[in-house]
Amino acid sequence: MKYNFNEIEAKWQEYWAKNQTFKAENHSDKPKFYVLDMFPYPSGAGLHVGHPLGYIASDIYARYKRHKGFNVLHPMGYDSFGLPAEQYAIQTGQHPAITTEANIKRYREQLDQIGFSFDWSREVRTSDPDFYRWTQWIFIQLFDSWYNKESDKAEPISSLTQKFEKEGNEAVQAACDENTPVFTAEQWHAFTSEEKEELLLKYRLTYLADTEVNWCPALGTVLANDEIVNGVSERGGHPVERKKMKQWNMRISAYAERLLQGLDKLDWPEPLKEIQRNWIGKSIGAQVTFDLKDYDETISVFTTRPDTIFGVSFMTLAPEHELVEKITTPAQKEAVDAYVKATAKRSERERMADVKTITGVFTGAYAEHPFTKEPVPVWIGDYVLAGYGTGAVMAVPCGDQRDHDFARHFNLPVPNIFEGVDTSEEAFADKENTVITNSMFLNGMDHKSATKRVIKALEEIGKGYGKINYRLRDAVFSRQRYWGEPFPVYYVNGMPRMIDEKHLPLQLPEVEKYLPTESGEPPLGNAAEWAWDTTKNEVVSNSLVDNEQVFPLELNTMPGWAGSSWYFNRYMDAGNSETFASQEALNYWKDVDLYIGGSEHATGHLLYSRFWQKFMFDRNWLPVDEYARKLINQGMILGTSAFVYRLPEQNVFVSKNLVAEREVQPIHVDVSMVNASDELDIEAFRSWRPEFAEADFELEDGKYVVGREVEKMSKSKYNVVNPDDICRQYGADTLRLYEMFLGPLEQAKPWNTAGISGVHNFLKKLWRLYFKGDEMIVTDEKASKENLKSLHKAIKKAEDDIENFSFNTTVSNFMICVNELSAQDCHSREVLEPLSVIIAPYAPHIAEELWAALGHDTSVAHAAFPEFKAEYLVEDTKNYPISFNGKMRFTLELPLDMSREEIEKTVLENEKTQAQLEGRTPEKVIVVPGKIVNIVG
RNA sequence: GCUCGAGUGGUGGAAUUGGUAGACACGUUGGACUUAAAAUCCAAUGAACAGCAAUGUUCGUGCGGGUUCAAGUCCCGCCUCGAGUACCA
Incomplete structure (x- = not known):
């Protein structure tokens, strides 16, 4: 039997699907293990070879854990709301749900x-209502919660109103808007329900607020910073203005x-945590x-250096x-x-990018x-x-370089408050070596004690207090889009009300046009x-709005990150229609x-x-406050x-090495028209696009050689390599290994397929250990010591490597093992x-086939991982490298149980050693038993 | 600018606590099998020099120093590339 991978792979994929081999149960005596991939957005371009990289790694890990006796949860799904489907809908009128379905x-x-x-x-x-129902539900819970700084956690809004009723808000320690007014219990009782609602919005974890956005009137939409280039919209080049809009925000x-x-207890890559x-x-x-x-007004500033307050000019x-x-x-x-x-x-981008030009104007005020x-x-x-801090700074030119630059540019004074430092040319920002002077009661103090002292003084005169500032800002949660989760919100007198959770999901309505x-x-x-x-608790026609029983619904939808913020919990009990996931499953x-x-x-x-x-x-809906213990980033696969x-201005194309100094326009061509020697298939190129049909070429040696560049893999760069072709040509097992x-x-x-034949040959070689032609050649003969050594070496390394996520070395490890066993004719x-x-x-299909050929009638997926036995690896000799002054000259096979002294003696007596020494007497002999011998002198 | 990561043969990359640099694979070259091809197998392959050869010598992990019996690995100073981030007060 030949290694017919196409047939084998189709057969086992069907077997797994039919037998639900990988279905995870929510009850098990086995320990649990949850392996998760970031779910994909199903784009129209399909999967390229970059996508599966992480999926293959996680799949290997999941399969390994099954062999190791774990009950493994390894799910997959789709982040299926998003802009491309909506954009396509705008252009073609096709409903995004249909495009999305086809892409999925x-x-x-x-994937299969x-x-x-x-x-x-x-x-x-x-985008499934059965899923976004619970996204809407979470939104309602956020609306119904506030953050109590005393208990340091979110609590139901009812615990807040109880406090208001008893004592007003002065003593309440809450995360709330900066401009929240102070009121007493009496005042609270006197407020109208609208006034109460408005005040509560300042506390809720999701709230409506006027937020500055980049509004593009011509497109009728809000743009993200990176959709704006040079002050106009990237699409169409329309003007963009800053505009305040009522938006839902998340009080992150x-x-x-x-x-x-929380980052400290997570096993995540350090660079990612740093971000x-x-x-x-x-x-x-x-x-x-x-x-x-x-x-009467005052200016509030936030400063990290209150100790330098006497340097303000x-x-x-x-x-x-x-x-x-x-x-x-x-x-x-x-x-x-x-x-x-x-x-x-x-x-804002421009302002931040331009560091060199110093500009400013005096207001005339003091x-x-x-x-x-x-x-x-x-x-x-x-x-x-x-947007940062209070939008104002106290300028201390002697202690901050930017303030220094500003002061010098506008000829403002630079008073010095640091002892023994000249700040006339440059600011002095070294906190460690700070000694304050010219600063009344702070004189002689260092940075730390001066900071403490000045904060106390500020508090005494009522002009300030110690504060911790965060750059992190509340996240805007409204999008002016169609293809997203609808908010379960309607408006009564302009105030938002939540739809009762028992009437969820609030489904997306049909529209004629997907534009604003x-x-x-x-x-x-x-x-x-x-x-x-x-009264009916259902969606009805707009014409019935009377603002008494029928009210308008929210027109914004939720952003792309809504569903992805909790989907990993849904997998634990997907399909539950009573709750987002049962407590049993979650626990x-x-x-x-x-x-x-x-x-x-990352952000x-x-x-x-x-x-x-x-x-x-x-x-209390979830048992843990961090959902991912360990995280691994897979690197991007780039395209060539x-x-x-x-x-x-001409339809003439010049081969790469003939370009030299000439002015040319580089144009991306589809990589499928180029062979491994970078030669272009001219006929394919001509028929690629009509404008190239009549193209002329300047060839070198009769060939057109293309230029190459490594870039991100993307459809628009025509460098996408798709896994389908590789599966067809070499099989999925080869793709996975490669x-x-x-x-x-x-x-x-x-991505470079140059080496793919290597791993494919490996699989064929593996196959030949089991089959010769049509004949199965596995015997019940006892394995030799050598055979077992090769096997157990491989078991050990496979275990060590997988725990370190070093998948590349495991593949070579398998190659070495199979090479050895082939040589041993095992x-x-x-x-x-x-x-x-x-x-x-790693290669599940071929493994299933071999496992079945060995006579098993159940899947290899749940077979126990072989136990490593160190005894097979025990050696009694070691091939010692003998080096002279650190340079390895020859090796010498010696028993491992030989003592240090005996080794030294044996090595020194060896004739090769004597040849190396040429009569010199060694100054020193270093012997590390089991490792190395180094002779100095 | 700051933070993090990385520089190893023609190529992708290996190298445990400092202990035989270049595993494994691709490519290249030569050979076997074959009418031929494919497939498969075998051998060589970091560079330079010497030798008919076995072999030997020197150099060699971005650059310059250092520690050590011994450095790709540790320390100091640079260079290049990549990622993130940025007038953050």
Whole structure:
């Protein structure tokens, strides 16, 4: 029998599906193990060879854990809401659900072809109403919660209103809006229900607030920062303006400290944790209030260096700061207005990117130093951002380089408050060596004690207090899109109300057009039936809105990260219609033991999902507050793009090595038209696109040679290599092994099929240990010592490598083992049976076939992993490297139980040693038994 | 600028606590089998020099120093590339 991989693979894939080989039970005596992949967005382009890299690694791990006796949960699903399907719907009118369904079908076929051991009975799709019902449910719970800083967790909003009723809000320690007014219990009772609702919104973990967005009137939509290029929209080049819009927000800032602290107990890659730490951006300092001369208002600043407060020589406000208009003097008005206007034209990105030009304008106003009572001039400058801290800084030019640059540029004084340091040329920011001077009661103190002292002094005079500031901002949760989860929200007198959870899911309505309405409302504004009847508890026609029983529904939808923030918990009990997952299932599976995915989700998905997990833990719906114990990032597989070079304005293409100094336009060509020697298939190129049909070529040696470049694999770069062809040509087992063999999992690497024949040959060689022609040649003969040594070496290394996620070295390990067994002409069942099990996680199809050929009638997937026996590896001699002054000259086989002295004696007596020494007497002989001998001198 | 990661043959990459650098594979070259091809198998393969040969010598893990009997691995200083992040007060 020949190794017919296509036949074998189809057969076993069918067997696994029919027998539900990988179905995980929620009850088991076995220990649990949860292996999770980041689920894909099912795009129209299908799966490329980069996608399966992480999936193959996790599948190997999942299969290995099954052999090791674990009850393994290894699910897969689809993050199926998203922009591309909506974009396609806008262009073609095709409903996004239909496109999505078709794409999922294609993904599934491709995934099945690779032989993953997913439990498909637990599949989830975020766009499925049975799934998003629970996303909506979680949203309602967030709305119904506030963050109590005293208990340091989220609590139901009812515990907050109870406090308000008893004592007002003054003593309440809560995460809330900055502008929350103080009220008493009496006042609370006197408020109307609308007023109460409005106040509660300042506390809820999801809340409506006016948020600045990038509004593009021509497209009728809000754009993300990276959809804007040079101040206009990337698509169409339309103008974009900053606009305030009512948006749902997530109060993730309440969890900043816990998100930061939680990182310490996670086994995640250090760089990824560092990204999250930076993103959360904790800084410790003080909030300081400066009174304004001639005004009642004050300026609040946050500073990490309150100890340098006596070095303040001016203040800088962000140009957008609300006080700017008020405090600017008539003489300065013209200049300030012009500057504010100029700043508004620059995007936040631009402002941040431009570090060199120093700009700013004096407002004419003065603040008052809280201690010296000296006047402090107030400037505006675009290096201060409205969105960070309070949007104002106290400038200390002697201690901060940016303030120093600003002061020098505008000829402002640079008073020095550091002892023994010259700050006239450069700011001094070294906290360790700080000794404060010229600072009244802080003189002579170091950074630490001065900071403590000044905060105390500020508190005494009521001008400030110690504060911890986080960069992490609340996340906008509204999207002006169609293809996302609808909010379970309707509006009564402009105040949001939640639909009762028993009426969920609130399903997406049908619309005629997926574009924003003419009046600029989101696409759901096009729906004719999108009003909530509070008596019938169902969606009814908009025409029935009377604002008494029937109310308008929310028109925004949720963002892409809503469903992905909790899907991993749904897998534990997918299909449950009573709850998002039963307590039994949650308590059994608890958390993800291994999560594999890309590091590009570091500040998005991986932060938001931790936030939701902590919230649901606080409210007792989940047993753990971190959902992924261990996380591994798989590196990206890059494509090798191919280029042809066209002469400008001509239909002439120049071969790569003839380009030289000539001006040419490089054009991406599809890599499938290029062979391994970088030669272009000219006929294929001509028929690729009509404009190339008549193309002329400047050839070298009769060939057109393309240029090559490694880039991200993408459809638009025509460098996508699809796994289907490889499965057809070499089989899934080869693909799986090859993707692992390419190099370390976590490293980015270009896709290159050059070496694929190597792993394919390995599988054929493996096959030939079991079969010769049609004949099965496995014998019951006792295995030799040598055979067992080869096998157990491989078992040991396979175990060690997989625990270190070193999949590439395991593949070579298997190759070595099979090479050795072939050379030994080993066909013993005693060796070949365990061999098929250790290879099974990597090449499951061939392993099943061999396992069955050995006479088993159940799947190899649940066979026990062979036990490693160290006794087979015991050696009694060692081939010692003998080196002279650190250079290895020859090796010498010596018994391992030989003593240090005997080794030294034997080596020195050896004639090769004498030849090396040429009569010299060694100064020193280093003998490390079992390792090395080094002779010095 | 800051933070993190990485630089090893023609190529992808191995190398445990510092202990034989280049495992395994690709490619290349030569050979066997074959009418031929495919497939398969065998051998050689870091560079330079010497030798008919077995073999030997020197150099060699981005660069320059250092520690050590011994450094790809540890320390100091640089260079290059990649990723993340950024007037963060």
